[in-house]
Amino acid sequence: MKRSKKPLTFTAIAAGIGALSLAVEGCVYGPPPPETNVYGPPPDYTREVETLPFKPSENPDGPEVVVYGPAPDIPVDGPETDVYGPPPDYTNDGPEVGVYGPPPDETVMGTEANVYGPPPESNVDGPEEDVYGPPADLGW
Amino acid sequence: MPVDIYEAKKVYLDNKAEERARLFKEPDLIYLFFELTRSCNEKCFHCGSSCAPGLGHGPDKEAFKSVLRDVKEHFDIRKLQLCITGGEPLLYPGFADLLGYANDMGFRWGMTTNATLITKDVAKMLEDTGMGTVSVSIDGLRDTHDRQRGLKGGYDKAMQGIENLIARKAFRHIQVTTVVNHKNIGELDELYKILDAIDLDSWRVIGIEPMGRALDYPDMLLTPDDQRYLFNFIREKREQGIPVNYGCSHFLGLEYEREVRDWFFYCGAGTHTAAIRINGDITACLDIEDRPEFVQGNIAKDKFSDVWFNRFQVYRKPLSSLCEDCKKCEWEKWCAGGSRHSFDYDGCRQRVCFKDILF
Numbered sequence: 001m002k003r004s005k006k007p008l009t010f011t012a013i014a015a016g017i018g019a020l021s022l023a024v025e026g027c028v029y030g031p032p033p034p035e036t037n038v039y040g041p042p043p044d045y046t047r048e049v050e051t052l053p054f055k056p057s058e059n060p061d062g063p064e065v066v067v068y069g070p071a072p073d074i075p076v077d078g079p080e081t082d083v084y085g086p087p088p089d090y091t092n093d094g095p096e097v098g099v100y101g102p103p104p105d106e107t108v109m110g111t112e113a114n115v116y117g118p119p120p121e122s123n124v125d126g127p128e129e130d131v132y133g134p135p136a137d138l139g140w
Numbered sequence: 141m142p143v144d145i146y147e148a149k150k151v152y153l154d155n156k157a158e159e160r161a162r163l164f165k166e167p168d169l170i171y172l173f174f175e176l177t178r179s180c181n182e183k184c185f186h187c188g189s190s191c192a193p194g195l196g197h198g199p200d201k202e203a204f205k206s207v208l209r210d211v212k213e214h215f216d217i218r219k220l221q222l223c224i225t226g227g228e229p230l231l232y233p234g235f236a237d238l239l240g241y242a243n244d245m246g247f248r249w250g251m252t253t254n255a256t257l258i259t260k261d262v263a264k265m266l267e268d269t270g271m272g273t274v275s276v277s278i279d280g281l282r283d284t285h286d287r288q289r290g291l292k293g294g295y296d297k298a299m300q301g302i303e304n305l306i307a308r309k310a311f312r313h314i315q316v317t318t319v320v321n322h323k324n325i326g327e328l329d330e331l332y333k334i335l336d337a338i339d340l341d342s343w344r345v346i347g348i349e350p351m352g353r354a355l356d357y358p359d360m361l362l363t364p365d366d367q368r369y370l371f372n373f374i375r376e377k378r379e380q381g382i383p384v385n386y387g388c389s390h391f392l393g394l395e396y397e398r399e400v401r402d403w404f405f406y407c408g409a410g411t412h413t414a415a416i417r418i419n420g421d422i423t424a425c426l427d428i429e430d431r432p433e434f435v436q437g438n439i440a441k442d443k444f445s446d447v448w449f450n451r452f453q454v455y456r457k458p459l460s461s462l463c464e465d466c467k468k469c470e471w472e473k474w475c476a477g478g479s480r481h482s483f484d485y486d487g488c489r490q491r492v493c494f495k496d497i498l499f
Contacts, residue, residue, distance in 0.1 A: 012379060
């Protein structure tokens with residue numbers, strides 16, 4: 001993977017130019033540059049101008065920590081479930097559960113053929129598509 | 141983390157909140173999605189749009205071309221990215237003709253693909269039609285990937301597809317996207333080693349979302365411990381200059397905001413993002429639940445530009461206005477109710493909220 005020539009995390013950027021400088025500069029918001037325009041909102045640009053010297057907080061244990069500190073020891077929503085709230089209403093997951101859960105005892109992929117319906121009548125690209133649905137039909 | 145880092149982030153988030161308010165009044169289209177097809181040669185258990193083989197294609201290419209002409213007339217297309225998605229977009233009839241047309245008109249375009257169909261010839265076609273960016277799905281090590289995506293041999297084909305893309309040396313950005321769930325999260329380290337050995341531009345690592353087919357598999361959703369592990373994993377890589385990004389979803393709190401991705405949270409559905417579904421419906425983000433109130437028009441009878449400029453109001457107000465808990469939340473100013481695609485519009489609550497998990 002390519003390495004970034006610029007620091008990627010806010011903390012690393014702040015270490016370079018000072019967190020308060022970053023705060024003063026604020027967020028310069030604009031259209032994304034082409035090279036980062038894959039998915040997601042436009043990146044937040046920082047103008048790397050050192051307008052103020054780095055100034056450590058005088059009160060690192062101050063009230064901000066209380067307000068924005070770690071989560072309470074006792075989770076509000078009880079024990080570890082998942083973060084998405086209650087599960088869906090239906091309870092009958094049927095035979096498909098085994099497909100996406102732990103590996104089945106039989107690891108041959110062909111055993112899952114029934115999940116995806118009957119094999120297509122024609123088979124162009126070989127056995128694996130034969131098992132998992134119609135062969136690719138390139139549209140272009 | 142020192143308090144002054146948090147304070148600096150608050151300034152950015154405040155600016156982002158102001159920007160959000162401005163965009164509700166003055167939307168700025170940046171991402172236009174074309175859902176070309178719901179057909180796919182894979183059948184991923186987590187697919188947000190429940191795609192599968194043989195589900196059919198979107199509007200005729202001439203209808204999409206008409207949208208492109210309208211967009212070019214009414215928007216600054218230098219600021220706009222055309223995002224091609226599906227299903228597997230390469231299955232769409234007339235793919236090369238449509239995207240070649242877009243390229244000739246000056247549109248920048250990229251696509252999401254499973255890459256299993258990207259042979260050397262297809263890679264050349266993608267270069268010839270001007271593709272700039274591409275995001276390829278790799279969802280785990282070989283066996284996991286194949287099982288979760290329902291195609292034996294899919295992993296090897298996808299990796300070969302990536303190699304075929306890289307070999308062209310023609311694309312601006314080649315990205316791998318991994319959807320992390322409770323079962324494959326343990327493979328992240330090993331998968332990283334594999335992907336790091338490839339000349340990729342970035343790795344997008346996102347959590348499975350409670351939508352589409354994934355709703356059938358609640359045991360695959362990430363636990364709070366999984367979530368914390370995931371964010372720490374991404375941050376650690378980024379601290380080393382390795383371009384791993386969490387997706388665009390969800391407010392992550394002061395600890396992780398702007399550490400695990402290149403921007404502060406903002407759900408741009410309807411202000412930065414619009415989409416054409418396979419039935420021609422004009423909407424915002426394709427991941428948002430397909431409900432009548434979110435359909436703002438249809439390209440068979442409406443001009444996209446008219447719809448964008450004169451409708452879309454449902455997307456141009458804070459999501460938090462629908463949720464009583466959000467209204468009372470101390471983070472509402474920056475979170476604004478979170479991502480629109482994960483909101484429960486019947487229960488009026490956010491399904492994915494990291495409060496008390498990350499912050």
